[in-house]
Each structure stands twice: as C-alpha cells, then as structure tokens.
Amino acid sequence: MILVPLLAIAAITHQVVKYVRxxxxxxxxxxRWLVLPFLLLAVxxxxxxxGLYQAGILxxxxxxxxxxxxxxxxxxxxxxxxxxxxxxxxNDKRGLSPERAHALFSVASLLVxxxxxxxxxxxTYNYELYLMAPQFALLQxxxxxxxxxxxxFLFQRHGAGLVLGxxxxxxxxxxxxxxxxxxxxxxxxxxxxxxxxxxxxxGSYTYVLGGGTAINLACLLxxxxxxxxxxxAPSTSAVRRVATNLGAVVVLLGALVGVVTVPNYFDDLGxxxxxxxxxxxxxxxxxxxxxxxVAQDLPIDKPEGYTEEDAEELKKAYAATYDETLGASxxxxxxxxxxxxxxxxxxxxMNETFSDLTCLDGASWGYDGPAHYNxxxxxxxxxxxxxxVLGGGTCNSEFEFLTGVSLAYVGDGKYPxxxxxxxxxxxxxxxxxxxxxxxxxxxxxxxSNWNRDRVYRALGFDRFLSIDDFQGDxxxxxxxxxxxxxxxxxxxxxxxxxxxxxxxxxxxxxxAYDQNNIGDVPQYHVxxxxxxxxxxxxxxxxxxxxxxxxxxxxxxxxxxLDRPVVVVFFGDxxxxxxxxxxxxxxxxxxxxxxxxxxIYETTYSIWANYDVAGNDQTSERMDASPAYLGxxxxxxxxxxxxxFQKAQLVTREEIPAVSLMGLETSDGTxxxxxxxxxxxxxxxxxxxxxxxxxxxxxx
Numbered sequence: 217m218i219l220v221p222l223l224a225i226a227a228i229t230h231q232v233v234k235y236v237r238x239x240x241x242x243x244x245x246x247x248r249w250l251v252l253p254f255l256l257l258a259v260x261x262x263x264x265x266x267g268l269y270q271a272g273i274l275x276x277x278x279x280x281x282x283x284x285x286x287x288x289x290x291x292x293x294x295x296x297x298x299x300x301x302x303x304x305x306x307n308d309k310r311g312l313s314p315e316r317a318h319a320l321f322s323v324a325s326l327l328v329x330x331x332x333x334x335x336x337x338x339x340t341y342n343y344e345l346y347l348m349a350p351q352f353a354l355l356q357x358x359x360x361x362x363x364x365x366x367x368x369f370l371f372q373r374h375g376a377g378l379v380l381g382x383x384x385x386x387x388x389x390x391x392x393x394x395x396x397x398x399x400x401x402x403x404x405x406x407x408x409x410x411x412x413x414x415x416x417x418x419g420s421y422t423y424v425l426g427g428g429t430a431i432n433l434a435c436l437l438x439x440x441x442x443x444x445x446x447x448x449a450p451s452t453s454a455v456r457r458v459a460t461n462l463g464a465v466v467v468l469l470g471a472l473v474g475v476v477t478v479p480n481y482f483d484d485l486g487x488x489x490x491x492x493x494x495x496x497x498x499x500x501x502x503x504x505x506x507x508x509x510v511a512q513d514l515p516i517d518k519p520e521g522y523t524e525e526d527a528e529e530l531k532k533a534y535a536a537t538y539d540e541t542l543g544a545s546x547x548x549x550x551x552x553x554x555x556x557x558x559x560x561x562x563x564x565x566m567n568e569t570f571s572d573l574t575c576l577d578g579a580s581w582g583y584d585g586p587a588h589y590n591x592x593x594x595x596x597x598x599x600x601x602x603x604x605v606l607g608g609g610t611c612n613s614e615f616e617f618l619t620g621v622s623l624a625y626v627g628d629g630k631y632p633x634x635x636x637x638x639x640x641x642x643x644x645x646x647x648x649x650x651x652x653x654x655x656x657x658x659x660x661x662x663x664s665n666w667n668r669d670r671v672y673r674a675l676g677f678d679r680f681l682s683i684d685d686f687q688g689d690x691x692x693x694x695x696x697x698x699x700x701x702x703x704x705x706x707x708x709x710x711x712x713x714x715x716x717x718x719x720x721x722x723x724x725x726x727x728a729y730d731q732n733n734i735g736d737v738p739q740y741h742v743x744x745x746x747x748x749x750x751x752x753x754x755x756x757x758x759x760x761x762x763x764x765x766x767x768x769x770x771x772x773x774x775x776x777l778d779r780p781v782v783v784v785f786f787g788d789x790x791x792x793x794x795x796x797x798x799x800x801x802x803x804x805x806x807x808x809x810x811x812x813x814x815i816y817e818t819t820y821s822i823w824a825n826y827d828v829a830g831n832d833q834t835s836e837r838m839d840a841s842p843a844y845l846g847x848x849x850x851x852x853x854x855x856x857x858x859x860f861q862k863a864q865l866v867t868r869e870e871i872p873a874v875s876l877m878g879l880e881t882s883d884g885t886x887x888x889x890x891x892x893x894x895x896x897x898x899x900x901x902x903x904x905x906x907x908x909x910x911x912x913x914x915x
Contacts, residue, residue, distance in 0.1 A: 217271060217279060218264035221257045224283030228253060228290040235294045242294065249293030249444040252379075253286035256433050263425050270426045278427035278434075285434035285441075292441035325446050326368060329378040329439045330361040333385035336435040337503050340389030340428040341396045344499045351485060356502035360385065362472045369464040372457070375443030382439035389432045392503060394423065398728060399607040400792040402494040402503075404629045405511040412664050420694050421728045476508045489513075489628065510629045516911040517627065519903040527908035530901055534863035542851070542865055547830025551854030554829040559715040560780035560853060562648065563705060566614055567698065568725040569756070570763055570787030571818040575600070576794065577801045581742045586760055588768035589821070595835040596782075596822040596852050602841040603818055604876035607727070607792025611666035614721060614788065616842035618644050618675055620864060623876045624889060625906040633666045638674040640913040642860055644846045646676030648717035651856065654678055656708060659721040660686040660696030677719070693734055695723030698763050702770040709777065725763060727791060729755040734762075744800035749793055756791050771823065780826040784849050786842065787818030809878065809888045816877045822849055829854065839880055841873040860909050863902065870898040 232250070235242065242250070260282065263269045269279070334357050338345045364381040371377030388403075395403050398421050448457070487509040489497050498506045542548060572578075574585040584590075592598070604623040605612050611633040612623055619632075619642045626632060632641075645655045655678045663669040663682035672680045681704065689700040701720050708718060729752040737758035741750050767785065774781050794815040802811055820840060827833070831852055840848060847861035848868075857865070873880040878888045879899055887895060 217269055217276065218261055220276070220279040220283050221261040221264065224286050225254065225257050225261070227283075227287055228257075231287075231290055231294060246293050246296075249296075249440060250290055252440050253289045253293075253437055256437060257283070257286050260425070260430070260433070268422070268424050270424060272427070275427040275430070278430035282430040282434045282437070285437040289437040289441040289444070292444045296444050322368075322373065322446065325375070325378060325442050326361065326365055328442055329382055330357060330364045332435040332439045332442075333360045333364060333382045336382055336385040336432045337389040337392070339435070340386075340432040341393040342499045342503075343428075348500060348502060352487070352501040352505050355485065356505045359472070359475060359504050359508070362468055362475065366465055366468040366472060369461045369468065372461050373446070373448040375446030377443075378446065379436070379439050379443040382436050386432050386436045388503060390429060392498070393426070393428060393432075394421070396495055397424070398792070400495060400795050401607060402498040402506065404494065405507065405514060412662075420726065420731060422730055477512070494629075513627060514630060514635070516630075516907070516914075518911075519625075519900065519907055522904050522907055524908060524912060527904040527912075531859050531863050531905045531908065534866045534901070534905070535859040538857075538862035538866050543857075543862070545830075548851065548854070550829035551831070551852065553854070555854030558780045558826075559652070560782050560824070560826070561709065561716045561718070562653075562782045562784070562849065562853075564617070564644075564717075564719045564784045565767075566610075566617065566719070566721050566786060566788050567763055567767075568610065568694075568722045568787075569727070569789060569791050570725065570760060571790045571794075573757070573760075573790070573794070573797070575814050575817055576797050580801065581740055583740060583757065586764035588764045589819075592771075592821065592823065593835050594823070594833045596824060596828060596831050596833055597838055597840075597848065598819070598821040598835050599837045600839050600873075601786050601818045601820040601845075602839065602873040602875040602877065602880065603787075603789050603816055604842075605789045606794065606815055607789060610721070610788045611668075613786075613842050614666075617786070617845055618719070619910065620644075620843050620846050620860060621906050621910045622841060622843040622874050622902075624874050624879070625903050626911070628876060631666070633668070633671050636914050638671055641675065642858070642909050643675040645672075645717060645719070647846075647850075647858065648715075648855075649676050649678070651715070653715045653717045654712060655717045655719075656681065657719045657721075658682075658685070658701060658704060660689070660701060660723045692724040692762060693731065693759050694726035694728075697724050697766065698722045699766040699769070702766060702773075705770075706773065709779070709781075713779070722763070725756070725759040729753070729759075729791065729793065731755070734758055742797050742800055745796055749796050752793050753797065756793065771825075774825045777825060781824065782828075782849065782853055783823045784820070784845060785823070786820035786845065790815050790818060809886075809891065813877055813886055816875065820845060822852060824853070828852060839873045840868075841875050843874070844868055860905065863905050867898040867902045870896050871902075874899065874902070 228250075232242070260269070260279070269275065334353075337356075337360075338348070342348075360381075364378060367377035367381045369377070371380070392403050395401060487501055487505055489506060489510055494506075501509075572585045572590070574583060578585060603613050604616065609631065611631055615632045616622055619638070621642065623630070632638065645657070649655050655676065657668070657672045657677045657679075658681035659665070659668060660681075661683050663680060663684075669680060669682070683696070686696045686700060686704070689703075690697045692698075701722055705718055705720060708716060730748070732755070734755065737754050738761075739750070739754045740757060742753065745753070771783065774783065798811065798815050802814075804811070821835075822845075824833070844864055847857065847864045849855075850857055850861060851865055870882055871879045872882065874889075878886055878890075878892075879895065880886050881896060889895065889899070
C-alpha cells in the first residue's frame with residue numbers, strides 16, 4: 217500500500233523538477249498550492265507504514281485515486297497560467313467576453329466544488345450513498361453550495377475559499393467516519409458542546425483509515441486543482457469589488473441561516489430521525505440534512521395541553537394517591553421508622569458500559585453473564601434497566617438517575633449536561649444533603665468531561681473527586697480501575713462516621729475494545745461476526761469480569777462494616793458493538809423496535825449490608841429505568857420522598873420502565889413512544905409533571 221503514495225510523491229517531485237528546469241523557480245503562489253498534495257500524500261504514507269490503512273482491493277483502488285488526484289492538483293498548481301490561457305483562447309474563438317467567460321468558469325467551479333464537498337462528507341463513512349433518496353441528496357448539495365458560495369465571496373472570489381469549503385466538508389466526513397467506527401453512531405449537534413470530553417477519551421482508540429478516507433482526501437485535492445485555477449475578475453475599483461463581495465456574503469448568509477433554521481421545513485421534506493439507529497438515518501438522508509433536522513429539534517417541547525397549574529394539580533393528585541396506597545403500606549411505614557433512626561449511607565455506582573449480554577442470546581455463544589453479580593441473592597431489588605443511550609452518552613444515564621427526569625420527556629439527541637443550567641433541576645444529591653448527608657461525586661477522569669465540574673456544583677454535591685484525586689492509582693484497560701474507586705469510597709467512609717451520599721462514575725470499561733492491554737482473555741465467538749469484532753467482544757467481556765470481581769469484593773468489605781450502607785449499582789449503556797452482535801444473532805425477521813430495544817438494556821441492583829425493614833431482600837426482579845432508581849431506592853430504605861418521586865412511583869405501577877426507546881406496560885408489553893398511538897395515560901401525566909419539575913425551570 218505504501219508504494220502508491222510514495223510513487224505519487226515521486227511523480228509530483230519529477231513534475232516540479234521538470235518545471236524548474238524549463239520555467240525556473242515556481243512562484244510563491246504555486247508553492248502554496250503544491251503544499252497540500254505533498255502534505256496529504258505524506259500523511260497517508262505514514263498511516264500505510266504503520267499498518268493503519270485497511271488492506272483490500274477497494275482500498276487499493278481508492279489509494280490510486282488519491283494519488284491521481286494529488287498529481288492533477290500539482291499539475292494545476294504548476295501550469296495554472298497555461299490552462300487559463302488555453303481556456304481564454306477557446307472562449308475567444310466562441311466570442312465570449314472575458315467577463316462572461318470568467319463568470320461561467322466561477323459558477324462551474326462552485327458547482328464542482330460543492331459536489332466534491334458533498335462526496336467528501338458522504339463517501340467517507342456512507343457505504344449506502346447510492347441508496348440516498350434524490351430529494352435528500354439535492355437538499356444537502358444546495359446547503360453545501362450556499363456555504364461554498366459564501367466562502368467564495370468572503371475570500372474575495374479567490375480559489376482558496378472553495379478549497380476551504382471542501383476542506384471543512386472533508387473534516388466533517390473524517391470525524392463522522394471515526395465516530396461511526398468507534399461508536400456506531402452519528403455526530404449529533406450536542407456533540408459540539410462536548411469536544412473537550414471527546415478529546416479526553418480519544419487516546420484509547422486506534423485510528424485506522426479506509427478507502428472512504430482516501431476518496432475524501434482525493435476530493436479535497438481535486439478542489440485544490442480547481443481552486444488554483446480560480447482568480448478574481450479584474451476590477452478598476454478595489455473598494456467596489458470588496459463592497460460587492462461583502463454584500464453577496466450578507467445575502468448568502470441570510471439565505472443559509474433561513475434554510476437551516478426555518479421550523480418544520482425539514483419535517484415537511486420528510487427528514488426523519490430514530491436515535492437508536494441515528495447512523496442509518498444519516499446514511500439515508502445525508503449528514504448535513506439529518507444534522508440540521510436534529511438541531512431544529514433541540515428545544516424541549518411542552519407536552520400537549522400543558523399548563524403549570526394543571527401540572528401542579530396532577531402532581532399533588534399523584535402524591536396523594538401514593539400517600540393513601542403505597543405510602544400507607546406496613547412495609548413502607550416500617551422502613552420510614554428505621555430510616556429516621558439509622559440514616560444509612562447511600563452509595564450509587566454507575567459502572568461504565570456494565571451490562572449482562574446474556575440478553576443477546578448468550579447461551580447460544582457460551583456466555584453466562586457476570587457470575588458474582590448474578591449470584592447475589594440478598595438484594596432489595598434487581599432487574600433489567602431500560603436506558604436511553606448506546607455506546608456513549610454516559611452523561612444522559614447519569615442525568616436521568618440524579619434528577620429522576622427521563623430523556624423521554626427531554627427529547628432525542630439532547631445532552632442536558634451540556635445544554636442546560638441544572639441549578640433548579642430535581643437532584644438526589646440536594647435531597648440527601650437536606651437530610652444532613654455529606655455528598656460526594658467521583659469520576660476518575662478530567663473534571664471538565666461532560667461539564668461535570670459545573671453540573672455537580674449545580675446539583676448540590678459538596679465535593680467532586682476527579683482524576684487529580686486518583687494520581688498513582690492502578691489503571692485497568694481504559695482508566696483508573698473500579699477497585700480503586702471503591703477503595704476511595706472506603707476511605708470516605710473511614711474518614712466520616714456521618715451519613716453520606718456518594719455517586720461513583722467508573723472509567724475502566726470505557727471503549728475501545730481493541731487495546732489488547734489486559735493480557736490473555738477468554739475468547740468468545742458469535743457466528744456471523746468478524747474475527748476482529750469477536751476479539752473486541754472478548755476484550756469487553758473480560759472488562760466486565762473484572763468489574764464483577766471488584767464489585768463482589770467491595771460488597772464483601774461493606775458487609776463487615778458496623779454501619780448501615782445501601783449500594784445502588786447500574787450500567788449506563790451497552791457497548792456499541794452490541795449492534796453487530798444483535799444483527800448477527802437476530803436477522804431482520806422482527807420489527808425494528810423489537811430488534812433494537814434489547815441493545816438499550818443494562819442491569820441494576822439495590823443492595824444493603826443490613827436488614828432493611830419491610831423488605832425480604834430476596835433479589836426480587838423488577839424492570840426499571842435510570843430515572844426511577846432514585847425514587848425506588850428512597851422508598852425501599854424509608855427515606856423521605858418528594859411529590860415528584862411519589863408521582864413516579866405511582867405511575868411506575870402502570871409503566872415500570874420508560875426511556876427514549878419506549879415504555880413498558882404493567883403486563884410486560886413494550887411500546888414505542890414514537891410509533892404507538894395508544895400509550896397509557898400515566899405516560900402523558902408523567903410528561904407534564906416532568907416538564908413542570910425540569911424544563912419549566914430552565915433559565
């Protein structure tokens with residue numbers, strides 16, 4: 217593979233030497249245009265030398281195309297004046313005036329570069345480009361054309377503006393390619409707010425280029441060839457030229473803003489989005505088309521028929537129902553009396569990517585699940601946890617748990633940690649703080665990831681332990697080990713005999729799962745899955761085994777403590793590779809909702825080291841979702857409940873789990889909140905109460 221870029225570099229070098237011998241030293245302008253082909257070929261050569269370019273016949277052909285594009289770009293840079301002279305002579309023969317000929321060439325250059333920008337985005341990651349509906353392709357092309365024209369006039373009609381436009385498209389395509397490779401997801405508008413978090417975890421991935429990236433760079437090089445031929449039209453007045461160009465920029469900017477911000481415009485054109493398979497929709501509709509449609513959907517919509525007065529009355533009615541039923545039960549009253557006397561410490565562990573993949577027909581490929589975790593027989597409750605994210609978006613599971621607000625009532629594609637001030641949001645930390653608990657959040661990574669330093673303050677935590685508090689601690693796989701975070705919790709307990717609320721977000725199981733840095737691991741094989749993905753699956757499950765071991769030992773240590781402790785443990789999401797396993801095990805012989813729902817499921821446990829009054833502690837199984845866990849835990853241990861939590865617990869009788877994916881009814885049936893028209897009334901009631909508790913208070 218490396219021979220292709222090296223031969224292209226040699227061919228371009230030969231052209232430069234030949235030019236110098238015949239024409240003399242290139243001008244500064246020519247040298248600037250030559251930098252890009254040399255630079256990109258050198259970068260590709262390095263990737264090939266490191267074995268980071270995929271080897272295959274299609275990849276080889278793409279590499280040859282890249283080399284050819286680089287050669288064309290260099291030729292255009294060296295012989296642009298000759299090419300322009302030839303075009304001018306051709307125009308003279310046909311009686312075209314220089315001004316008209318220049319205008320036609322400029323328009324043609326814009327159209328060509330817009331097409332190259334389109335391909336730079338889509339060809340990089342979209343292997344279904346040929347299936348894109350014409351209306352979506354045309355819409356995206358027009359958006360790129362508007363942006364390209366804006367840059368063209370902003371750069372005073374120099375070719376550099378066109379190349380910059382294609383360069384931006386190239387960066388978008390490459391970024392989406394890597395996100396698709398690592399997480400099997402599309403880039404959403406909220407991702408722009410968390411670039412720092414993305415950068416912080418980017419070092420754990422292996423960046424392998426494919427044929428799409430070669431085509432991407434070929435498009436950029438071809439735009440360089442076009443751009444090097446574009447020169448501003450001669451003008452007698454520089455002031456007039458600048459003013460005219462800036463006027464065009466203003467008009468084009470207004471048109472571009474109008475296209476991307478007009479409400480419901482994209483809906484009317486049929487642009488859709490299902491976030492559990494966002495990448496599929498990006499491929500069908502185009503990156504920019506889909507991205508803009510998602511951005512238009514960012515504000516939190518009021519539930520139909522919502523008024524603040526009605527929502528308040530609804531919340532009070534549900535709270536009264538709880539007080540008369542669940543709250544008046546003998547078990548709850550015993551737990552309340554016990555809590556008032558004991559004030560148990562509450563430890564909440566959101567374990568990175570922890571899930572039990574036996575839900576993906578584990579028996580058929582020899583997987584029995586996390587052994588110690590599944591053997592626990594004295595939990596207050598356990599079961600499947602319906603989450604709203606897959607392969608990433610950890611902060612959204614975190615948000616649901618700490619606030620009790622389901623993402624189903626916030627909306628698709630939103631990251632509340634990045635978008636909103638959570639100072640007035642419901643908060644478990646604030647709730648326990650008001651009960652006299654000290655509150656600590658911990659995450660052994662950068663404090664700025666997902667804005668946690670700001671968010672934890674807003675949610676009322678007394679302190680936040682970040683990576684700076686784990687210096688020198690043991691690392692496993694992708695970061696500080698689970699065991700080290702548990703040791704830190706034990707230190708906190710040892711240093712404070714009072715009741716504590718501790719929230720631990722672990723790190724070790726973070727992707728990628730091709731790091732090969734944890735020694736030999738048990739190998740699993742799923743038929744229909746590539747050797748590479750089976751190896752990744754095996755590495756992931758080895759991480760889960762280590763988490764399982766560490767949790768088991770931690771609980772054993774807590775059992776020895778002479779103080780009451782409650783542990784809420786749950787996984788934030790499944791790994792992105794679950795999609796691959798799911799598709800292999802369950803071919804498309806079921807509806808899309810059923811097919812995708814099982815990969816939006818993790819597990820949870822609520823455990824105590826003491827006999828909790830009113831609870832048999834026999835590991836009763838009940839489905840849940842992160843937004844319910846806080847209320848469920850508080851109820852089980854006898855802690856005071858807010859009216860919002862009481863309303864949750866009553867609605868939970870009718871809808872035991874609710875997430876962005878859908879909801880579960882009391883008989884175990886799952887319904888899509890998007891596709892089903894006959895949803896339980898409790899779902900709509902909780903939507904109004906959740907809006908009252910969260911969205912209505914946003915500043």
